[in-house]
Every structure is written in C-alpha cells, then in structure tokens.
Amino acid sequence: MKNIWAICKKEVKTYFTSPIAYVLITVFLVLVGFFFYSLVWWFNNYSFQAARDPAYLQQLNINQMVFSPLFHNISIILLLTIPLLTMRLFAEEKKRQTDELLYTSPISVNQIIIGKYAASLFVLLVMLLLTGILSILTFAYGNPEFVPILNGYLGLFLMGAAFIAVGIFFSSLTENQVVAAMLTFGALLLFWILNWAAGSASGMWTDVLNYLSFFQHFDDLTRGILDTTDIVYYASFSFFGLFLAHSVIQSRRWR
Amino acid sequence: MIEVENLLKKYGELVAVKDLSFNVEKGKIWGLLGPNAAGKTTTMRILTGYLPATDGRASVAGFDVFKEANELKKTIGYLPETLPLYPEMTVHSFLDFVAEIKQTPASRRRDAVEEVIDTSGLREVSGRLIKNISRGFKQRVGIAQALINDPQVLILDEPTIGLDPAQIIEIRKLIKSLKGERTILLSTHILAEMTQTCDGAVIINEGNLMASGSLEDLTASFKEKEGVVIKLRQHGKEIASLLGKIPGVARISQKNDEFTVEWGKGKDLRDEITKLIMDKELGLMEMRPLAMNIEELYLKIISGGVAR
Incomplete structure (x- = not known):
C-alpha cells in the first residue's frame, strides 16, 4: 500500500509540476463550458416557446435537455483527452530508462501499475469535480433532479477509469508517447462505435457487440440510469486493461 | 558477497553472457572490465534482479537473485548506465521518492536523504530541478540514489562515463570513499578506471570470462619479461650491440636515443647496465622500468592472447 502511495504521489506531482495537467484540465473545462453554455441557451429559447405554447411544456426537462447531452459531450472530450493523459505513464519511463530504477526497487509491477492508475484517476476526478460548478449553477437558478446528475457523473468517472486502463495498456507497449496516444484513441473509438457493426451481425453476435460497445453502456448513464451491468462492464474493462499492461511488462522483462 | 556461477543469458539466439x-x-x-557489448550491463542487470538469467546461479549479499529478488533489492544500490532521473523533480524530492520506494522506514527517510546529499556533495543543488543541474551533479544524484538505502552491495554501471576529467577524478574519489563495509562492483571499458579504483577485476569479452583476480595477481601473472628503457646522450648503432653483450640480456631494441633492454623473468640487470654506461661514458639521461603496458595487456587478454 505504501509503495502504491509513493508511485501515485510521484505521478500526481509530475502531472501538476509540468504543464500537462493544467493544459488538459483547462482545455477540457473550456470545451465543457462552451457546450454547457450552448445547451442552456437552447433550453432558454425552448422555455420561451413553451410559455407561448403549452404543448412544449410537457417536454421541458432540464435533466434531459441540458445534462443528458452535456454528459454525452463530456464523454467525447474524455475520449480525446484521456489518451493524452495516460500516454506518458509507461512510455516515458521506458524512453528515459527510469524504469530500471523502478524494477530494481523492492516494489512489484502491480504496485507500480496501480499507483499510476490511481494518479490518473485523481486527475480525472479533478476534471470532473471542476465541471461540478456548472451543476451548482443550475441548482441555483433552476430545479433539476439531483440523482440523475450524480449518476451521470459516476458513469463518467467509471468510463474515464476504463479509458485510463486502456491508455495504460497501450503506454506499456511502446516507448513512444505519440504511438501510445494514437493507439489508445483508436481502440477507444473503435469500442465506442462497436455497436454500429451490431446491425450487420446476427444472433448472439449482435448482443455481444452491443454489450462490448462503450456507447451502449453510456447511453444509459447520460439518462441518469446506472445499471449494475454498466458498473460491471466498466470495472471489468479497467481490470482487463491493467491486467494486459501487467502481462506486457512482465513478458518484456523475461524475454 | 557477490557470487556468480555459470551464468548464462540469451536474448533469443544472441548469447550475451556465457558461462560466467x-x-x-x-x-x-571490483571492476567488471570489457569492451563495449561485452556483456557488462547484462551481467549487472541480472545481479540487480532487473533481468532474469537464462541459466546459472547468482547471489548478492547472500540473497539469490532469482528466488529472493525482493530481499535482494532492499540490500543493494544500483546505478544503471543511463541515469534513471526524473528531470522535472528537484534533487531533494527525487531522493525522497527513491527512499520511499526502497522502503526506507518513514522515520528514517528524512535523515537518509540528508545523509546521501552530504556524502554525494549535493548540498548546493538539492533544491534545484534535476534538468537544470550539470552532468557531473546528475552523476552524483545517480550515485546518491544508489546509496539511499545504505546498501551492503553497490553495483555501478559505467559510473564515470560522459564526465570531464576533473569530474571523473571527483567521482572516483567519491567511490573510493564509499569503500569500507560496502562491496562495490563497477563496470567500465576504460582500463585506467580499473587500475585506479579497483582492488580486482573480472575481464569479459563477448560474454566470455577472459580473466579474473586481484589487480596484483592479474598484472603479475601476465608479465612475461622484465626490463628497462634507457635514454642515452650517445646513441650510435654500436651502442646497441655493446649493451647486448651484457650476459642475460634477451632482447635489445632502439628507437632514436631510447634503448629497450629486456631480460628473462626473475633477473635484474640494472646494476650491470649502469656500470657499462658509466664505464663507457655514454651519458645516461633517463632509465625507467619497462612495465608491461597495461593497455597492451588488456588488449591481449580480451583478444584471448593470454591464457588465464
């Protein structure tokens, strides 16, 4: 546990003493803020129309009209930012050959991986918590439902965690950070749209592809529904990513 | 303290270390000496538990490098060939991090960091970012991180590579000052490094053991003949033959005003030579013992020209 903490602390420090964390978080927040602004503006217009025509009033729901699409947008920004967050984790160690220090210290590969994973989760958490200001604003001026928003955030965090695990796996494969980022991005996007192939598949494959797709699980959570299937899906995705990273690192040393 | 038995390491088909x-x-x-690509780094990586060996046995400080890797890693300090430094950390925070992952107890950590900062002469740069300090200081940080857990065995891979002559001397001094209770194995491809710092050496080439032993043993066993080099004011052709008449002289060679006189092992003809020079008034300007050039010796060993 102490070892994991040591690695985690070092990685968080590296993120925040270099420009990486600040640039990622700032760009992320600017984009999220812009999406939020557009959605609220649109919702406002809609409300004026509803005032004139009660038929619109039925559909007027801030959770569905602002938060649901907002979470959708955030998830796409995460798809683009997380590969950049995770690309350095192992690739950089290898390039600088600092991995030799880590692997000749009395600390296991698992502890190193979990420490790095935890550090990235922390950055993700900071990113998501900072967008929480937007929710607070809506609570101050409107009347949204709390639970769907909380579920949405939980879902975003779980999905981000799965993205990070995939990123760690690809970072462990190469010593080139750009390669790691591109492979991570490609894999995530592929998993995202895997359900598109479900239409052309038949029988069991439709279900399998639908289950594997990020999109399918994500749709639920933007609507504020958090199913155990989704939690299991994201947790197993994370576990699998980290497990693969562990295998890659171990096998490299034994070759 | 360091025991290696029949160590074998293959990278696929390539044999990096053979029966060492x-x-x-x-x-x-001790120095681990050999030309580039001799298998020095591979051997050290095996001894530090970074790489597994293909076959053979090795133990450091009483711990088997394969079976007790975790215990081993706690008792050794290792300086890899490429310094494992994080440029965006300060010297102090980097050493603190290393102390943490080397499992220095929290109560001792502060003192441990301060101690190595002092022994490695890093006080003046301890608050600076590693990327901003000079190559010589970086090397010191590398040695400091190896020392942080107060290791019984230090393994240093090319500790003076890439330094300027003044820095090399400082680092050598530092390494010598670490001797005492500690056992040190350092690798180098520079012979002078070994003769100035080490008590003994293991000479390898292309993964094969060429020679090993204490420094005196190594030089003594390879010295085939003895002799002197003399410089004379008079250096006509006839003088060489004159010197050659001294009984016991095995070989004479002349290069301008320098004569090399060699004789068989165990003799000493210096008195006779001096006497001859005085008698004939040849004008002695210089006389020095003919040490078998250690560079030559080394080249001979690694090319397999000298039997163990």
Whole structure:
C-alpha cells in the first residue's frame, strides 16, 4: 500500500509540476463550458416557446435537455483527452530508462501499475469535480433532479477509469508517447462505435457487440440510469486493461 | 558477497553472457572490465534482479537473485548506465521518492536523504530541478540514489562515463570513499578506471570470462619479461650491440636515443647496465622500468592472447 502511495504521489506531482495537467484540465473545462453554455441557451429559447405554447411544456426537462447531452459531450472530450493523459505513464519511463530504477526497487509491477492508475484517476476526478460548478449553477437558478446528475457523473468517472486502463495498456507497449496516444484513441473509438457493426451481425453476435460497445453502456448513464451491468462492464474493462499492461511488462522483462 | 556461477543469458539466439563465474569478497571494489557489448550491463542487470538469467546461479549479499529478488533489492544500490532521473523533480524530492520506494522506514527517510546529499556533495543543488543541474551533479544524484538505502552491495554501471576529467577524478574519489563495509562492483571499458579504483577485476569479452583476480595477481601473472628503457646522450648503432653483450640480456631494441633492454623473468640487470654506461661514458639521461603496458595487456587478454 505504501509503495502504491509513493508511485501515485510521484505521478500526481509530475502531472501538476509540468504543464500537462493544467493544459488538459483547462482545455477540457473550456470545451465543457462552451457546450454547457450552448445547451442552456437552447433550453432558454425552448422555455420561451413553451410559455407561448403549452404543448412544449410537457417536454421541458432540464435533466434531459441540458445534462443528458452535456454528459454525452463530456464523454467525447474524455475520449480525446484521456489518451493524452495516460500516454506518458509507461512510455516515458521506458524512453528515459527510469524504469530500471523502478524494477530494481523492492516494489512489484502491480504496485507500480496501480499507483499510476490511481494518479490518473485523481486527475480525472479533478476534471470532473471542476465541471461540478456548472451543476451548482443550475441548482441555483433552476430545479433539476439531483440523482440523475450524480449518476451521470459516476458513469463518467467509471468510463474515464476504463479509458485510463486502456491508455495504460497501450503506454506499456511502446516507448513512444505519440504511438501510445494514437493507439489508445483508436481502440477507444473503435469500442465506442462497436455497436454500429451490431446491425450487420446476427444472433448472439449482435448482443455481444452491443454489450462490448462503450456507447451502449453510456447511453444509459447520460439518462441518469446506472445499471449494475454498466458498473460491471466498466470495472471489468479497467481490470482487463491493467491486467494486459501487467502481462506486457512482465513478458518484456523475461524475454 | 557477490557470487556468480555459470551464468548464462540469451536474448533469443544472441548469447550475451556465457558461462560466467566469479566471486567478489566483502569490502572490496571490483571492476567488471570489457569492451563495449561485452556483456557488462547484462551481467549487472541480472545481479540487480532487473533481468532474469537464462541459466546459472547468482547471489548478492547472500540473497539469490532469482528466488529472493525482493530481499535482494532492499540490500543493494544500483546505478544503471543511463541515469534513471526524473528531470522535472528537484534533487531533494527525487531522493525522497527513491527512499520511499526502497522502503526506507518513514522515520528514517528524512535523515537518509540528508545523509546521501552530504556524502554525494549535493548540498548546493538539492533544491534545484534535476534538468537544470550539470552532468557531473546528475552523476552524483545517480550515485546518491544508489546509496539511499545504505546498501551492503553497490553495483555501478559505467559510473564515470560522459564526465570531464576533473569530474571523473571527483567521482572516483567519491567511490573510493564509499569503500569500507560496502562491496562495490563497477563496470567500465576504460582500463585506467580499473587500475585506479579497483582492488580486482573480472575481464569479459563477448560474454566470455577472459580473466579474473586481484589487480596484483592479474598484472603479475601476465608479465612475461622484465626490463628497462634507457635514454642515452650517445646513441650510435654500436651502442646497441655493446649493451647486448651484457650476459642475460634477451632482447635489445632502439628507437632514436631510447634503448629497450629486456631480460628473462626473475633477473635484474640494472646494476650491470649502469656500470657499462658509466664505464663507457655514454651519458645516461633517463632509465625507467619497462612495465608491461597495461593497455597492451588488456588488449591481449580480451583478444584471448593470454591464457588465464
């Protein structure tokens, strides 16, 4: 546990003493803020129309009209930012050959991986918590439902965690950070749209592809529904990513 | 302290270390000497538990490098060839991090960091970012991180590579000052490094053990003949033949005003030569013993020209 903490602390420090964390978080927040602004503006217009025509009033729901699409947008920004967050984790160690220090210290590969994973989760958490200001604003001026928003955030965090695990796996494969980022991005996007192939598949494959797709699980959570299937899906995705990273690192040393 | 038995390491088809065996006693500095690509780094990586060996046995400080890797890693300090430094950390925070992952107890950590900062002479740069300090200081940080857990065995891979002559001397001094209770194995491809710092050496080439032993043993066993080099004011052709008449002289060669006189092992003809020069008034300007050039010796060993 102490070892994991040591690695985690070092990685968080590296993120925040270099420009990486600040640039990622700032760009992320600017984009999220812009999406939020557009959605609220649109919702406002809609409300004026509803005032004139009660038929619109039925559909007027801030959770569905602002938060649901907002979470959708955030998830796409995460798809683009997380590969950049995770690309350095192992690739950089290898390039600088600092991995030799880590692997000749009395600390296991698992502890190193979990420490790095935890550090990235922390950055993700900071990113998501900072967008929480937007929710607070809506609570101050409107009347949204709390639970769907909380579920949405939980879902975003779980999905981000799965993205990070995939990123760690690809970072462990190469010593080139750009390669790691591109492979991570490609894999995530592929998993995202895997359900598109479900239409052309038949029988069991439709279900399998639908289950594997990020999109399918994500749709639920933007609507504020958090199913155990989704939690299991994201947790197993994370576990699998980290497990693969562990295998890659171990096998490299034994070759 | 360091015991290696029939060590074998293959990278696929490539044999990096072949049937390597040697022992280093406690409290000694030994050099692992060989040209580039001789297998020095591979051997050290195996000894530090970074790489597994294909076959053979090795133990450091009483711990088997394969079976007790975790215990081993706690008792050794290792300086890899490429310094494992994080440029965006300060010297102090980097050493603190290393102390943490080397499992220095929290209560001791502060003192441990301060101690190595002092022994490695890093006080003046301790608050600076590693990327901003000079190559010589970086090397010191590398040695400091190896020392942080107060290791019984230090393994240093090319500790003076890439330094300027003044820095090399400083680092050598630092390494010598670490001797005592500690056993040190350092690798180098520079012979002078070994003769100035080490008590003994293991010489390898292309993964094969070429020679090993203490420095005196190594030089003594390879010295085939003895002799002197003399410089004379008079250096006509006839003088060489004059010197050649001294009984016991095995070989004479002349290069301008320098004569090399060699004789068989175990003799000493210096008195006779001096006497001859005085008698004939040849004008002695210089006389020095003909040490078998250690560079030559080394080249001979690694090319397999000298039997063990």
